[in-house]
Amino acid sequence: MKNKWIAFSVVCLLVCSSCNTPNEKSNAVAFDSAVGKVEIYDSSAVGLINRDAVVEIIGRHYKWSEGPVWVPAQQMLLFSAVLENKIYRWSRKDTPVLYLTPSGYTDTAHRDGENGSNGLALDKNGKLLLCQSGNRQVVRLDAPLDSPQPKFTVLANNFQGKKFNSPNDLVADSRNNIFFTDPIYGLPQHENDPTRELKFEGVYRISNTGKLTLLIDSISRPNGIALSPDEKILYVGSSDDHTRWYAYNLDSSGKILSGGILLDGYQMKENATVKTGADGFKTDKNGNIFSSGPDGINIISPAGKLLGLIRIYNKRTSNCAFNETKDVLYITSDDRVLKVNLK
Numbered sequence: 367m368k369n370k371w372i373a374f375s376v377v378c379l380l381v382c383s384s385c386n387t388p389n390e391k392s393n394a395v396a397f398d399s400a401v402g403k404v405e406i407y408d409s410s411a412v413g414l415i416n417r418d419a420v421v422e423i424i425g426r427h428y429k430w431s432e433g434p435v436w437v438p439a440q441q442m443l444l445f446s447a448v449l450e451n452k453i454y455r456w457s458r459k460d461t462p463v464l465y466l467t468p469s470g471y472t473d474t475a476h477r478d479g480e481n482g483s484n485g486l487a488l489d490k491n492g493k494l495l496l497c498q499s500g501n502r503q504v505v506r507l508d509a510p511l512d513s514p515q516p517k518f519t520v521l522a523n524n525f526q527g528k529k530f531n532s533p534n535d536l537v538a539d540s541r542n543n544i545f546f547t548d549p550i551y552g553l554p555q556h557e558n559d560p561t562r563e564l565k566f567e568g569v570y571r572i573s574n575t576g577k578l579t580l581l582i583d584s585i586s587r588p589n590g591i592a593l594s595p596d597e598k599i600l601y602v603g604s605s606d607d608h609t610r611w612y613a614y615n616l617d618s619s620g621k622i623l624s625g626g627i628l629l630d631g632y633q634m635k636e637n638a639t640v641k642t643g644a645d646g647f648k649t650d651k652n653g654n655i656f657s658s659g660p661d662g663i664n665i666i667s668p669a670g671k672l673l674g675l676i677r678i679y680n681k682r683t684s685n686c687a688f689n690e691t692k693d694v695l696y697i698t699s700d701d702r703v704l705k706v707n708l709k
Contacts, residue, residue, distance in 0.1 A: 401704065402662060402678040411665055411674035414654060415708045421676065422705045424696075425454065425462040431698035433486040433497070433535070433646070434687040440511055443687070443696050444486055445703055446470070448499060451482040453514075454703075462703065466507075466514045471500025479554035485535035485591075485646065485685070490542040495521075497533035499552035504533050504544065504572065522570070522578050528563035535590050535646050535685070539597045542574040543620045545581070547588040547602065569602055571620050581622050585612065590646040590685070594653050594668065601628070601655060603644030608632050609659065611644055611666065628670040634660045640678070646685025651692050658683040663697060676706060 402421040406412060425431075429449035436443055443456040444465060455465035471481035481500030489495055494507040496518070503523035509515040521544065524530060532552025538544045549567045553559035569582040569591070582588070582602070590603035600614045600622070609632065614625030635641050638660035647657030654673065655666040662678035663686055681700040688695055697704040 605643030
């Protein structure tokens with residue numbers, strides 16, 4: 367009789383422990399894998415990602431994976447291996463294979479620092495855009511996507527005659543304007559590098575006519591960058607020690623009208639196990655931000671509220687990308703590339 371009572375108590379305990387009330391939003395975790403887990407902080411996040419979503423590894427053993435972009439026309443994922451000066455391709459059916467090298471530094475002279483491509487994006491016409499950290503410029507691949515070669519058209523490589531620091535991430539709008547960030551991370555000695563020519567880290571726009579405009583010069587370590595679905599808001603992440611996400615209202619030509627801090631991530635980073643600053647990110651169909659940052663992929667509402675987290679264990683995340691229907695998220699995380707099925 368005693369054993370039956372103990373068994374009954376254990377069953378009741380297990381059942382009750384899974385019955386969270388609607389008010390118990392924090393730390394509501396339903397699945398825990400060896401790679402990561404989903405944490406829901408606000409009920410609205412339940413409509414964005416499954417509580418039991420599995421974090422899968424689709425590639426590993428890269429030297430700092432970055433800049434993922436999904437290419438619908440080819441049904442493939444491209445991502446940078448920054449320290450290898452390479453881009454890899456994953457097409458669902460195989461493990462990632464080499465796609466392009468060199469990707470970011472094309473000179474033959476030895477150079478320290480982050481030499482490969484970093485952020486990747488597609489323009490309105492489906493052409494591949496690259497932030498070349500080693501060459502310190504933004505370029506377009508001058509070759510078919512299904513037959514890549516290291517041939518590039520330079521879109522911008524200096525501001526007022528001074529070379530960029532190291533273009534990091536970029537996004538193109540539906541009118542083919544390109545927005546990009548230029549922190550110092552790709553320079554061998556960062557802010558103290560003797561080859562550094564600009565004394566600030568900028569956020570820029572390349573117009574569809576090729577004109578370069580400095581939009582912001584006041585953000586320390588500008589990193590990730592994205593547009594709202596209606597392209598009226600430009601988001602920028604700062605990966606400085608005091609990490610932040612910014613939001614700027616744009617006019618119809620892509621000029622900044624107003625803006626400022628959307629979310630202060632200082633305490634998020636202080637409390638994190640993996641203390642990564644705001645890195646690369648993308649927006650979903652409803653304008654929510656899926657951002658690399660403290661402890662993994664932070665899910666942030668357009669109003670700047672932290673809704674949830676795809677926690678990645680023991681690895682820094684650098685960037686992410688959606689598929690064309692935005693129900694699959696790909697994540698670059700240190701030496702690995704991950705995949706998560708969303709709603």
